[in-house]
Every structure is written in structure tokens, then in C-alpha cells.
Amino acid sequence: MTDHETGSPTGPALEPSDLGRRVALRRQQLGLTREQVAARAAAAPDYLRYVEEQPATPGMGFMLRLAEALDTSVAELVGGTAELPAGLGRAAARPEVLVLTVQECRELLATHGVGRVAVTVADAPAVFPVNYTVAGKLVAYRTAPDAGPAAAAGHEAALEVDHLDDAFSAGWSVLVVGPAHAVTDLDELLTLEENAYTAPWVGGGRRQWIAIRPKRVTGRRIRVQGSRRRSRTPGPEDAGTGMDSGVDSGEYA
Structure with a gap:
């Protein structure tokens, strides 16, 4: 060396x-x-x-x-790209768009991380990044009762998770849609706390769990033909992109 x-x-x-x-x-x-x-x-x-x-x-x-x-x-x-938005890489010459199965979507979601939840606040659409956790059939996140992400409770909500690979101009995106509720059941709360991968990055004592029970889970992956990516069930190493995911649907049961 x-x-x-x-x-x-x-x-x-x-x-x-x-x-x-x-x-x-x-x-x-x-x-x-x-x-x-x-x-x-x-x-x-x-x-x-x-x-x-x-x-x-x-x-x-x-x-x-x-x-x-x-x-x-x-x-x-x-860390030279830490302050830059993801997706600055140019489109690849031969991209391949793959529709993910529900099982593949579940495996990608189960890696935990940061997703974006879409809600309506003051009669206007809004999107908030949240640290989410998967526990059984639930996809959940913690927030403050008066914060924007809490507005999902009692409504149909959508949570999108993706991962980008600028080096390969490739990626995956998963969309979860289903009814959301504020978690009050003690057993459900204990399950979520036990499975929580991390506390909310924004801190501030956000203890209110909002859970989405998915009715529809869809996803796509952009893969560059001829890259070194292995052909297999996508894992956390398969990068992602915020492309439209709401195409083919499947039950999350």
C-alpha cells in the first residue's frame, strides 16, 4: 500500500x-x-x-x-454532493424501466429510511419528508400532533420512498397508498416503538405515531443496461428515482 x-x-x-x-x-x-x-x-x-x-x-x-x-x-x-439535490446525473443512453412486484416493493420499504408523505393542509396539497418505519403491515412515522404530517390521520394518504444513484443515472421508487390513522392502541404503539429504526431527525419530542395501512403498493426501477448491477431482487444497494410509481398496483397483505 x-x-x-x-x-x-x-x-x-x-x-x-x-x-x-x-x-x-x-x-x-x-x-x-x-x-x-x-x-x-x-x-x-x-x-x-x-x-x-x-x-x-x-x-x-x-x-x-x-x-x-x-x-x-x-x-x-x-461528501462533495451532500448539499446538492439528488438526481443531477445525466440520463443514461440505454435505460430500462422495470415494474417492481409487491414483494420487491416490500423488501425495499423494509430497509427503512426517509420517505415523503403527501397530505392536505389548509385545503392545499403538501409533501413532508419523514423518517418512516415498517412494522408488520403498517408503514408509520412519528410527528407532532400539530405538525403538517399529522394531517394524514383520518384520510387516505400516500407515502413515497425512493433512492437515487447519480453515478449510474438509475434508481427505484415505491409508492404506498392507504388509510392513515393516529396510533392510540397500546399494543400497536409498543410494536412501532420496538421496530423504530431511528428517532425523527428533526427532533423536538415528536411522539405522535401516524400509521398507514397500505391498500396499494407500486414501484418502478430504472436500470442502466450494461452496468455492473446484478440482476436480482432489488435491495438497498439498488438506487432509486422519484419517477411516477402509481402504475401497477398490488395488495400489501
């Missing part, structure tokens, strides 16, 4: 850098081990561990190989 490391992998334990967090998250999204990524990037597993767990400063040669190994870009790994 000559062109890609500065500092010693055997140094004292320190907090991981932003780069390390992004590398570890992307690797986990792809479902890869350190050994697999290290082999792809022509690096030692111990050095990849060092990059993930320590404030390392790798050289550009290693960063280019690492980005290739993780199906992303150097800009994404170093």
Missing part, C-alpha cells in the same frame, strides 16, 4: 471521519463485507477497516478504486 494511505492502521482508536462513515454505510447498503470491497479495490481488508474507523486521508488512486468498488463516485464518498 503506497498510493492510498497516510497514517498507520495500528494507531490509537479515534472517531471515524465523515469519509469513513460514508464508506461503511455504502458498503452495508450493498450487503458487502470488508473483505469483498477490499478485493474489488485491490486493497488490504485491514486498511479498509482503518479508513472506515479512523480519520484516514487516502490518496486519489485508492479513492477511485474504492468508489468503483462501491458503485458510486469519489464526490459522493467525500
Whole structure:
């Protein structure tokens, strides 16, 4: 290892850098081990561990190989696109649009994350990002009783989840539609709390659970022909896009 490391992998334990967090998250999204990524990037597993767990400063040669190994870009790994809207990549020359099955949609939803819920507030449509959780047949999120996302309770609601891959101009999108309600049942509340992947990022004591019981779940995926993407049931490593998802429907039961 000559062109890609500065500092010693055997140094004292320190907090991981932003780069390390992004590398570890992307690797986990792809479902890869350190050994697999290290082999792809022509690096030692111990050095990849060092990059993930320590404030390392790798050289550009290693960063280019690492980005290739993780199906992303150097800009994404170093946070250069963090303040930019997703989807800045140009359309691919040969995109393929696939309709996702209900099972594929469920698997993508089950990875948790941030979605967008569409509601009506003061007689006007509004869309809010929410940290959502899947628990059984419910898709739920926490909010404040007087916040915009709480307006979904008592109405038919739509929640959209997607993931973008600017490096490949590819992605997936899943749309959930069904009646929403404010959760008051104690057993239901306990189930949601136990399955909550994270607290709301906005903080502020948002404890009101709003649950959607899906009646229709649809999705699409844009895949670039000839890319390194494996043909299989989409997982969190399959990127997504906010394309229209409300085409083919299916029951979420």
C-alpha cells in the first residue's frame, strides 16, 4: 500500500471521519463485507477497516478504486454532493424501466429510511419528508400532533420512498397508498416503538405515531443496461428515482 494511505492502521482508536462513515454505510447498503470491497479495490481488508474507523486521508488512486468498488463516485464518498439535490446525473443512453412486484416493493420499504408523505393542509396539497418505519403491515412515522404530517390521520394518504444513484443515472421508487390513522392502541404503539429504526431527525419530542395501512403498493426501477448491477431482487444497494410509481398496483397483505 503506497498510493492510498497516510497514517498507520495500528494507531490509537479515534472517531471515524465523515469519509469513513460514508464508506461503511455504502458498503452495508450493498450487503458487502470488508473483505469483498477490499478485493474489488485491490486493497488490504485491514486498511479498509482503518479508513472506515479512523480519520484516514487516502490518496486519489485508492479513492477511485474504492468508489468503483462501491458503485458510486469519489464526490459522493467525500461528501462533495451532500448539499446538492439528488438526481443531477445525466440520463443514461440505454435505460430500462422495470415494474417492481409487491414483494420487491416490500423488501425495499423494509430497509427503512426517509420517505415523503403527501397530505392536505389548509385545503392545499403538501409533501413532508419523514423518517418512516415498517412494522408488520403498517408503514408509520412519528410527528407532532400539530405538525403538517399529522394531517394524514383520518384520510387516505400516500407515502413515497425512493433512492437515487447519480453515478449510474438509475434508481427505484415505491409508492404506498392507504388509510392513515393516529396510533392510540397500546399494543400497536409498543410494536412501532420496538421496530423504530431511528428517532425523527428533526427532533423536538415528536411522539405522535401516524400509521398507514397500505391498500396499494407500486414501484418502478430504472436500470442502466450494461452496468455492473446484478440482476436480482432489488435491495438497498439498488438506487432509486422519484419517477411516477402509481402504475401497477398490488395488495400489501
